[in-house]
Amino acid sequence: MSIKVQYLSKYYDKQKAVDEVSFEAKPGKILGFLGPNGAGKSTTMRMLTGYLKPTSGSAQLCGFDSQTQSIDVRRIIGYLPENTPLYTDMYVKEFLLFVANTYKLQQPEQKVKETIEAVGLTAEQHKKINMLSKGYKQRVGLAQAIIHNPAILILDEPTSGLDPNQLTDIRELIKKLGKDKTVILSTHIMQEVEAVCDEVIILNKGKIVANAEITELKRQHQSSSLEDIFRKLTS
Numbered sequence: 286m287s288i289k290v291q292y293l294s295k296y297y298d299k300q301k302a303v304d305e306v307s308f309e310a311k312p313g314k315i316l317g318f319l320g321p322n323g324a325g326k327s328t329t330m331r332m333l334t335g336y337l338k339p340t341s342g343s344a345q346l347c348g349f350d351s352q353t354q355s356i357d358v359r360r361i362i363g364y365l366p367e368n369t370p371l372y373t374d375m376y377v378k379e380f381l382l383f384v385a386n387t388y389k390l391q392q393p394e395q396k397v398k399e400t401i402e403a404v405g406l407t408a409e410q411h412k413k414i415n416m417l418s419k420g421y422k423q424r425v426g427l428a429q430a431i432i433h434n435p436a437i438l439i440l441d442e443p444t445s446g447l448d449p450n451q452l453t454d455i456r457e458l459i460k461k462l463g464k465d466k467t468v469i470l471s472t473h474i475m476q477e478v479e480a481v482c483d484e485v486i487i488l489n490k491g492k493i494v495a496n497a498e499i500t501e502l503k504r505q506h507q508s509s510s511l512e513d514i515f516r517k518l519t520s
């Protein structure tokens with residue numbers, strides 16, 4: 286298992302945002318993280334990546350503990366946060382070279398070139414990040430998440446703000462990356478889950494209310510509509 290989460294909880298003041306969440310994820314499978322607004326998806330992802338300290342519980346990524354070994358964890362994961370904080374005054378290539386150097390990658394220029402091609406940023410690569418459209422900024426976010434070829438990818442709403450053409454391209458890229466990496470992505474788009482994910486976890490009010498392969502989930506609920514299952518479990 287490359288991700289093992291045990292009884293992870295997070296309180297914000299008195300509010301329990303994540304409530305004893307436990308699950309595992311393995312390479313070669315894309316895990317969709319679903320749930321209504323405020324269900325705790327981003328909070329869980331931030332705890333996995335070591336950016337947020339859990340109130341209790343633990344998360345291991347490729348055997349590294351997210352709290353006590355956060356530097357090792359950051360080396361082996363790629364993370365696209367919900368609102369990608371980018372250095373908007375930098376040029377696309379300059380920013381990605383900065384990221385490549387932060388990871389001390391060999392042949393950083395070559396890695397930047399390959400990543401720019403992989404995420405479809407070639408035409409925009411000479412622009413400043415703050416000049417880019419929302420969808421292209423999202424691609425820069427994805428580029429910084431994959432440039433170091435991480436074993437684990439954690440993507441918080443990776444396709445938000447993309448137009449239909451970009452959606453198809455980025456979903457294809459995520460599927461390709463998911464062939465040998467462990468990928469967790471959150472989304473509100475059920476078509477995306479059907480198109481990209483192998484397994485889903487549905488969170489509601491901080492708790493896991495479903496954790497299964499999509500086909501198994503549909504069988505359990507005797508329904509072919511993920512949307513109906515989602516509504517049944519979360520309303």
Ligand SMILES: Nc1ncnc2c1ncn2[C@@H]1O[C@H](COP(=O)(O)OP(=O)(O)OP(=O)(O)O)[C@@H](O)[C@H]1O
Pocket residue numbers: 297302320321322323324325326327328329
């Ligand atoms: N920094 C914070 N301080 C206080 N409360 C927070 C903070 N971050 C999140 N919360 C609360 O924790 C709960 C879970 O939020 P979270 O962002 O994890 O949900 P989400 O499932 O990602 O939602 P969405 O689908 O809207 O992005 C919400 O009630 C939210 O208001």
